[in-house]
């Protein structure tokens with residue numbers, strides 16, 4: 001039995017649904033850089049949204065668009081997944097990016113011996129840096145964390161020259177989960193900004209794409225305001241009903257699975273999940289495991305799922321709940337008990353709840369709708385909390 005629905009990793013580009021405006025604007029950027037031979041500078045993109053909304057999937061979709069829809073343009077691209085450890089200091093950050101680029105280049109392009117040697121040398125240099133770095137014990141390392149030993153810009157410039165001599169039009173660097181750069185210090189971003197500008201000024205055609213939660217914007221603006229100005233922002237929201245329908249039907253059609261989900265069921269799934277792609281995929285995965293052909297009516301769906309919260313609890317809500325501290329849990333319970341959807345900190349009857357709510361927003365359990373107005377991130381999470389409190 002085939003089941004194309006998988007919520008555990010980024011979506012297969014074949015099944016990627018919606019976000020047409022964003023995809024078009026990506027494609028247009030690439031094409032105009034190509035057609036103008038670099039006179040039109042690439043637009044850098046910041047793709048922001050809550051967990052599971054499709055940030056990483058979008059990056060893979062971009063790669064797919066380059067391979068299939070932008071065949072005239074010769075573009076190098078690399079997705080770099082940042083982790084807290086890779087952002088611990090400026091050198092580690094740069095090395096992580098450069099290594100990822102060179103490794104990707106090795107696998108994507110037909111290389112001349114000259115380029116192979118170039119990459120080998122660059123990688124060797126980086127390896128040496130790492131070795132000297134660990135051999136210096138911390139007490140002797142006087143170098144402040146923010147001063148970089150690796151010359152990131154020069155290395156990228158050399159890399160671009162190689163690409164250019166191989167007739168590349170553009171290099172796209174996608175930094176997934178940029179929020180990890182914000183934990184240590186904002187210097188990483190200041191440096192990156194300087195490098196991005198210098199590269200552009202020297203004619204290297206790099207396009208940068210970053211992803212992160214919505215909260216990165218105010219946070220980056222506070223810490224490294226000039227950096228944020230280099231990007232065009234694209235917030236990813238939950239899907240509307242048509243979007244949810246596409247998300248459900250695309251994989252079924254692509255894999256020729258003969259299962260018809262009646263529109264009333266699509267509507268129901270949309271209501272329950274509030275159009276959040278992760279939850280839609282989760283429901284669909286389970287559904288296809290249970291039934292892989294025929295028609296699913298609302299009656300049957302309701303019989304199959306008298307209670308979806310239990311299913312979601314196992315894969316998501318239990319973990320969510322455990323992220324909250326005891327004080328935060330109290331606020332969550334309070335919000336769940338509230339018959340209204342929104343909560344104002346003043347109504348919560350608890351000292352310091354404004355701060356707790358802000359922390360819950362950061363943990364992505366609560367959404368800030370407007371100033372002083374908050375709601376739980378998902379209706380079913382609310383139900384889950386209510387049951388738990390009983």
Ligand SMILES: Nc1ncnc2c1ncn2[C@@H]1O[C@H](COP(=O)(O)OP(=O)(O)OP(=O)(O)O)[C@@H](O)[C@H]1O
Nearest residue numbers: 006007011016017051052053054055056057277278
């Ligand atoms: N546009 C989309 N089309 C198809 N599936 C999608 C789409 N967006 C998200 N999904 C599904 O939702 C799930 C989460 O997507 P993804 O991992 O890309 O989100 P994310 O925003 O990167 O999450 P995180 O914040 O955890 O990194 C995936 O399983 C993916 O299949």
Ligand SMILES: [Mg+2]
Nearest residue numbers: 055056057176
């Ligand atoms: Mg992701």
